[in-house]
Amino acid sequence: MSTPADAETVTTRTRPVGAAIGLLVVVGLALVPLFVAPYETTIIGRILIFALLAVSLDLLVGITGLPSLGHAAYFGIGAYTAGWLTINVTAEAPIPLLAAAGAGALAAAATGWLAVRSGGIFFLMLTLAIGELIFQLAQSWESVTGGSNGLYGIPAVQLAGSPLVLAGLRYWYVLAVFLIGYAVLRLVSASPFGAVLRGIRDNEPRMRSLGYSPFRYKLVAFVLAGAVAGLAGGLLTAQQRLVTTADLGFTTAALALLAVVIGGAGTLWGPCLGAALVVLIRDALGPRLDGHGPLVLGLVFILTVYLLPRGFAGLAGLRFRRRPAEPA
Amino acid sequence: MTALELRGVGRQFGALRAVDDVDLTVAAGTRHGLIGPNGAGKSTLFKLIAGTLRVSAGSVLLAGRDVTGLRESQRARLGISQTLQHSSLFLPLSVQQNVLLAAQRRHGNPGSLWPRRQAAARDRMGELLAAVGLSTRRSAPAGDLSHGERRQLEIAVALACEPSLLLLDEPAAGMSPAEGDRLVELVQALPREVTVLIVEHDLDVVFRVAESVTVLHLGQVLLTGSPSQVRESASVREAYLGTADRAELFVQGGPG
Ligand SMILES: Nc1ncnc2c1ncn2[C@@H]1O[C@H](COP(=O)(O)OP(=O)(O)OP(=O)(O)O)[C@@H](O)[C@H]1O
Ligand SMILES: [Mg+2]
Numbered sequence: 001m002s003t004p005a006d007a008e009t010v011t012t013r014t015r016p017v018g019a020a021i022g023l024l025v026v027v028g029l030a031l032v033p034l035f036v037a038p039y040e041t042t043i044i045g046r047i048l049i050f051a052l053l054a055v056s057l058d059l060l061v062g063i064t065g066l067p068s069l070g071h072a073a074y075f076g077i078g079a080y081t082a083g084w085l086t087i088n089v090t091a092e093a094p095i096p097l098l099a100a101a102g103a104g105a106l107a108a109a110a111t112g113w114l115a116v117r118s119g120g121i122f123f124l125m126l127t128l129a130i131g132e133l134i135f136q137l138a139q140s141w142e143s144v145t146g147g148s149n150g151l152y153g154i155p156a157v158q159l160a161g162s163p164l165v166l167a168g169l170r171y172w173y174v175l176a177v178f179l180i181g182y183a184v185l186r187l188v189s190a191s192p193f194g195a196v197l198r199g200i201r202d203n204e205p206r207m208r209s210l211g212y213s214p215f216r217y218k219l220v221a222f223v224l225a226g227a228v229a230g231l232a233g234g235l236l237t238a239q240q241r242l243v244t245t246a247d248l249g250f251t252t253a254a255l256a257l258l259a260v261v262i263g264g265a266g267t268l269w270g271p272c273l274g275a276a277l278v279v280l281i282r283d284a285l286g287p288r289l290d291g292h293g294p295l296v297l298g299l300v301f302i303l304t305v306y307l308l309p310r311g312f313a314g315l316a317g318l319r320f321r322r323r324p325a326e327p328a
Numbered sequence: 329m330t331a332l333e334l335r336g337v338g339r340q341f342g343a344l345r346a347v348d349d350v351d352l353t354v355a356a357g358t359r360h361g362l363i364g365p366n367g368a369g370k371s372t373l374f375k376l377i378a379g380t381l382r383v384s385a386g387s388v389l390l391a392g393r394d395v396t397g398l399r400e401s402q403r404a405r406l407g408i409s410q411t412l413q414h415s416s417l418f419l420p421l422s423v424q425q426n427v428l429l430a431a432q433r434r435h436g437n438p439g440s441l442w443p444r445r446q447a448a449a450r451d452r453m454g455e456l457l458a459a460v461g462l463s464t465r466r467s468a469p470a471g472d473l474s475h476g477e478r479r480q481l482e483i484a485v486a487l488a489c490e491p492s493l494l495l496l497d498e499p500a501a502g503m504s505p506a507e508g509d510r511l512v513e514l515v516q517a518l519p520r521e522v523t524v525l526i527v528e529h530d531l532d533v534v535f536r537v538a539e540s541v542t543v544l545h546l547g548q549v550l551l552t553g554s555p556s557q558v559r560e561s562a563s564v565r566e567a568y569l570g571t572a573d574r575a576e577l578f579v580q581g582g583p584g
Contacts (some may be wrong), residue, residue: 170443187441191444192436192438192440195428199418202418203417208400211404
């Protein structure tokens with residue numbers, strides 16, 4: 001009988017290549033502040049933050065099969081929590097970040113037990129509604145969120161007592177937290193729990209007949225995604241020292257979903273590329289495009305859906321994996 | 329010891345009584361066949377037993393315990409496992425992932441958020457893939473399998489749940505004769521802790537596997553008896569084809 005090891009040669013052969021590329025990217029990202037101007041460094045930091053949001057959303061969209069249009073809510077709640085704590089309690093890392101992740105998880109638990117009972121388009125509508133609700137809440141709860149002015153004048157994050165004011169140091173802080181958040185989601189995706197989530201995505205009724213209760217798994221996935229989105233929100237606060245309602249609004253949620261889809265849902269790394277593209281078009285090219293950034297993003301979206309149905313990640317996959325054919 | 333008992337089980341779809349007042353007792357460890365013409369309600373009855381569908385009337389007892397109010401996943405955890413007439417697999421996932429999903433619930437740590445090897449679940453998966461002849465296809469996406477291979481995979485997935493009651497709905501449909509033979513051997517080789525209920529249009533397969541047979545017609549039990557009793561019964565022949573011609577009983581069943 002063949003051992004499980006040779007059964008997995010298909011995946012193991014590609015693994016060292018992927019690991020090598022991953023390592024190169026991490027080294028490259030770590031070197032950024034040494035070679036890149038502060039403004040560009042800040043843009044790359046923003047990409048990392050948005051990528052972490054997109055990866056957390058991919059856990060829902062690509063791995064569990066739950067397309068959410070309200071994921072920015074947990075991102076925003078994390079950002080407000082970190083901002084409020086930094087202003088009123090302490091700027092000492094990692095307290096604002098941990099609180100941001102905790103708040104994201106709590107909010108996801110409170111809303112997820114309702115949302116994950118549905119699926120598909122209903123889930124999309126329900127998360128959209130939940131996102132709007134939380135947006136309205138942030139707008140009207142002025143004493144805490146600053147209403148439509150936002151939360152500003154947030155002090156710089158402190159590491160062991162010294163504030164991270166230099167763009168380079170702040171960037172490394174963002175990079176470190178991004179890598180931790182990404183690694184957590186990678187591990188979850190490779191775990192038996194992650195396998196169950198894929199099973200639910202591909203055939204939920206069959207999972208039930210195998211003795212699984214999909215609700216529990218989906219709820220845990222939703223809370224986990226909310227926690228990592230909250231963590232990303234905490235990073236946003238550390239980076240831009242300003243939180244506004246736009247950070248938890250529909251546009252942010254839609255852009256995150258866009259990043260997941262154009263990057264390649266279910267791969268985790270694909271949505272990072274998608275996030276990079278979205279942030280570059282929105283923030284870097286946006287001003288030069290005369291406010292037509294969203295239009296360009298819309299075109300990019302349509303093109304990817306037509307040309308790359310599995311996103312950027314589909315390009316890399318073409319070499320080793322055929323799409324399973326559907327025999328009659 | 330009874331593995332399964334149905335008391336007055338019924339299910340209506342609108343005005344149609346797809347399953348009508350069915351009483352059935354299956355002793356633990358037996359291989360019981362369920363046959364009947366197209367539309368007799370066999371698949372519906374299986375779904376009522378597994379909990380995929382809710383009964384409109386009656387109760388379902390598993391090893392003496394009333395499970396009528398339990399959800400499908402709860403019944404599965406109590407030991408019911410089924411293969412569906414129309415394959416229901418995880419098509420984008422590899423063959424081994426399909427089996428592993430079932431095996432890890434019993435032999436692994438399905439709730440673990442940390443990557444694990446799950447050696448026991450993998451060993452079981454390897455055994456089952458060998459038993460159904462899919463060892464060489466383990467890395468292929470289930471969607472790439474032929475129809476017959478999918479049927480084999482269904483059986484491996486169902487067995488990986490380590491059921492005490494296994495429901496097989498037309499497992500041999502679409503299999504080649506060689507695959508059908510392997511299926512018969514596989515079912516015959518199952519340990520006696522597993523009670524098997526099999527629906528099959530290929531009566532040759534049923535009579536080779538089953539020790540007792542129930543004939544269902546228009547949702548009702550026509551007859552329960554030994555294979556030879558069923559073979560001899562004139563009413564069964566009539567119900568099946570509206571004919572008394574015995575030879576026609578053994579033609580392969582129509583599309584499901
Ligand atoms: N979900 C449903 N809604 C409405 N009618 C249904 C449904 N499922 C089954 N039926 C009807 O119930 C009757 C019994 O169907 P069932 O699939 O149980 O028959 P069967 O004995 O398995 O037939 P076959 O040999 O063709 O597989 C049929 O008339 C069928 O059309
Ligand atoms: Mg049927």
